Amino acid sequence: MITKNQIKLIKSLSLKKNRDKHNLFIAEGPKIVDELLKSEITLKTLYSTSENYTSINRSVLINSMELKKISNFKSPNNVLALFEIPNAKKIDFKSNIIALDEIKDPGNFGTIIRLCDWFGIKDIICSENSVDCYNPKVIQSSMGSISRVNISYMSFDDVFSKNLNLVASDIKGTNINEYKFNKNQVIFFGNESNGLSPKVLSEVRNKITIPRYTEKIESLNLASSVSIVLSEIKKKITEM
């Protein structure tokens, strides 16, 4: 059984202001929920149509009509859970860090979180006007990696003031295959439509570029760019 107030709360969590107010986010489907249950993230309540979850504290058995009411999916998939938003951890500036300048597309962001997990990148920094990492679409496309990658929102001025090794992915820069990557640097990526903001372009002097093999295409998908750069960095610093 699910109450009207519970339905109201869950529906309200599609908005950031309500996620912040209640300190909760939504995850759906066994794949992601099971990964989060194994992580350090704290479960608030789990709603499921499956007996598989009844042994879990704070789980509620519901019917498929009820799941349909609270799900963001066209075809709800067994389980929806509310988790507490964890506190962002202290950023480890001694490792490689990804910095996202006004990222807006939730699917792209989730894919990038998953990529950082794969390549052992522990921290992502986002400019304050970026999409919220607890947006349900980000959670879905991050596939559980959100529990293993630390995401911090901050003014990039705080990064620029730290005297760090900075590099930005841009259309005109050093070929990534020739660039000397280090074990600790902050790598900036721009917004999907507009690229890097003027502030980042002027503050970050080292620019890198993924070589292009045709003239007619203007840009690469953001998550594709991050994947290629991360693969190259990890290869080079592993060979060091």
Place this chain on the structure above:
Amino acid sequence: MITKNQIKLIKSLSLKKNRDKHNLFIAEGPKIVDELLKSEITLKTLYSTSENYTSINRSVLINSMELKKISNFKSPNNVLALFEIPNAKKIDFKSNIIALDEIKDPGNFGTIIRLCDWFGIKDIICSENSVDCYNPKVIQSSMGSISRVNISYMSFDDVFSKNLNLVASDIKGTNINEYKFNKNQVIFFGNESNGLSPKVLSEVRNKITIPRYTEKIESLNLASSVSIVLSEIKKKITEM
């Protein structure tokens, strides 16, 4: 002005069987439509709320209410055009080719088409049960690259019978950074959820793997994998 029959035709093109019947596909928004207008693909009819397109033959000026009726977008963007589906060209087996085994996600597919364009890959082969490349969501995420990459649907048996240099991206294989790529090979990628089909796994003996730097994550997003492999191949064959 747009007629009822025209609206009916456009709406019907969201289904593959109707696209095949009329030999037409839909593109929306100035960015993609303008790229396709510059390409070899033939325009059938263009519907726009903007005076910018009135000089084009086969263009129809409509109002925003009419555009809303035919658009697949929540916020329609000035122009929707119908183009003729071009004939697939002969595959150039002397270059590198991407083979997609049951790709299902249109957004992923569009991103891969864009990646192939960026890296100068001219041919994509899809197994017959893959998503249609003229699906409106594929067209949108391919960002115009569909006009520069040749996509063919075929039974993979026809590829296996050709005595080609085959390699498949898999979870257990040679590290891509150590693999000796050639100037002509067919590189297979599996389905988003299930990976490579048993047939491909058994027929393609050379397996490659993107190195992973954590244990807890199971898989990488398909388009991310393609981007990393293509970047590595192009770098190696350029250095040859």
